[in-house]
Amino acid sequence: MSQNYNLPTEVKFCAECVISNQRPITKVETKHSNKDEKETTFFDENGVCDACNWSKIKKTKIDWDKREKELIKLLDFHRSKKGNYDVVVPASGGKDSMYVAHILKEKYNMHPLTVTWSPHIYTNVGKKNFYNMINNGFDNILATPNGKVHKLLTKLAFMNIGHPFQPFIIGQRVIGPKVAMEKKIPLIFYGENVAEYGNRIEDNYSPLMDNNLITAFNIDDDELLLSGVNIGELKEKYNLSNNDFEAYRSPNIDDINSLDLQVHYMSYYKFWRPQENFYYASQHMGLEVADERTPGTYTKSNGLDDKLECFHYYLMLLKFGLGRANSDSAQEIRDGKISRDEGVALVHKYDTEFPEKRFQDFLDYTSIDKETFHKTLDKFRNPNLWEKKSNFWDLKYKVK
Numbered sequence: 001m002s003q004n005y006n007l008p009t010e011v012k013f014c015a016e017c018v019i020s021n022q023r024p025i026t027k028v029e030t031k032h033s034n035k036d037e038k039e040t041t042f043f044d045e046n047g048v049c050d051a052c053n054w055s056k057i058k059k060t061k062i063d064w065d066k067r068e069k070e071l072i073k074l075l076d077f078h079r080s081k082k083g084n085y086d087v088v089v090p091a092s093g094g095k096d097s098m099y100v101a102h103i104l105k106e107k108y109n110m111h112p113l114t115v116t117w118s119p120h121i122y123t124n125v126g127k128k129n130f131y132n133m134i135n136n137g138f139d140n141i142l143a144t145p146n147g148k149v150h151k152l153l154t155k156l157a158f159m160n161i162g163h164p165f166q167p168f169i170i171g172q173r174v175i176g177p178k179v180a181m182e183k184k185i186p187l188i189f190y191g192e193n194v195a196e197y198g199n200r201i202e203d204n205y206s207p208l209m210d211n212n213l214i215t216a217f218n219i220d221d222d223e224l225l226l227s228g229v230n231i232g233e234l235k236e237k238y239n240l241s242n243n244d245f246e247a248y249r250s251p252n253i254d255d256i257n258s259l260d261l262q263v264h265y266m267s268y269y270k271f272w273r274p275q276e277n278f279y280y281a282s283q284h285m286g287l288e289v290a291d292e293r294t295p296g297t298y299t300k301s302n303g304l305d306d307k308l309e310c311f312h313y314y315l316m317l318l319k320f321g322l323g324r325a326n327s328d329s330a331q332e333i334r335d336g337k338i339s340r341d342e343g344v345a346l347v348h349k350y351d352t353e354f355p356e357k358r359f360q361d362f363l364d365y366t367s368i369d370k371e372t373f374h375k376t377l378d379k380f381r382n383p384n385l386w387e388k389k390s391n392f393w394d395l396k397y398k399v400k
Helices: 050-060 064-078 095-107 124-135 147-161 166-183 201-205 231-238 242-248 253-259 274-285 309-320 324-334 340-350 356-366 370-380
Strands: 087-090 112-117 139-143 187-190 262-265 386-389 392-395
Touching: 050 201, 050 324, 087 095, 087 166, 095 112, 095 124, 095 187, 095 274, 112 124, 112 166, 124 139, 139 166, 147 166, 147 356, 147 370, 166 187, 166 242, 166 253, 309 324, 309 356, 309 370, 324 340, 356 370
Parallel strands: 087 112, 087 187, 112 139, 187 262
Antiparallel strands: 386 392
């Protein structure tokens, strides 16, 4: 049975970028089920999305010099006089985390410890960039979950909720706070708030990540959802124990409060421009791009780390009508790198592309066959957004 996720019935596209009112807002991962109803990005009376309105606000109404002073005051408070680790930076070795780690160390004289949740399957350039980051002067802790369990959870997340990246996202979300708690480092810096791209615009006015996002995964709670299944059921059906889920355990709120742990977004303090971060990381950290563009989009500099990431965006396309090219072009329109007409053309050309080059990797990793894969896709394909013409599926609503 296909799902429509209770999205707005009338599909509208932003008057200034290319996203639609079908774009979901980030929620706590443990609340994802196969009966999800999604809250979506807000459009104002002029048909402009929150992300575009925020882009204009940050260009004209934010005092970035004042924000810089706030950042300096924060870092002065936390800086170690002995040169011990004083800030944790969750870092994949991509452009944004490289930028954050480097400026904290080289511009602000902090002593960052970078932490990484391992991709499902490293790309060649992703692994090279990861080591480029380390070899440019950064200590790193790489967390790699139990491969058997992570593959199972990825498979179940795909088949149950159409969200194969969910276990990875949980691990990526908890690894920074877990290491910070273990090392007793009360400061964490991420790159950008997702509100930059369409979450609630008011979220951009806080430098802090919502603690609910980093304390939501208590593996002792058998009713907690993971991959669309209660943990208790996973333990019973697959003969798993708490130890098998330990890598995904988040700190609890009492732990966070006892250390006075704060998780900050650099995008609150710095005018956030992904393309400029790419240039910076290339110059200072040896960031390399792929030999060919990322499946489903037109760039060679996004989605560099993980061979399976393109399937996360492909499922987004089926559920919400918005794929990787849409996300990339929307950002570049707001940053003035391309025009809206150029963005529309790029979406039409690349957004619905199936990631054929990574298909066998996905099948091998999840141990499913092609027939099961395509049946699962159709289960999560939104019938309000797609129609079948002859032997292929076509989006009903296309950005113009």
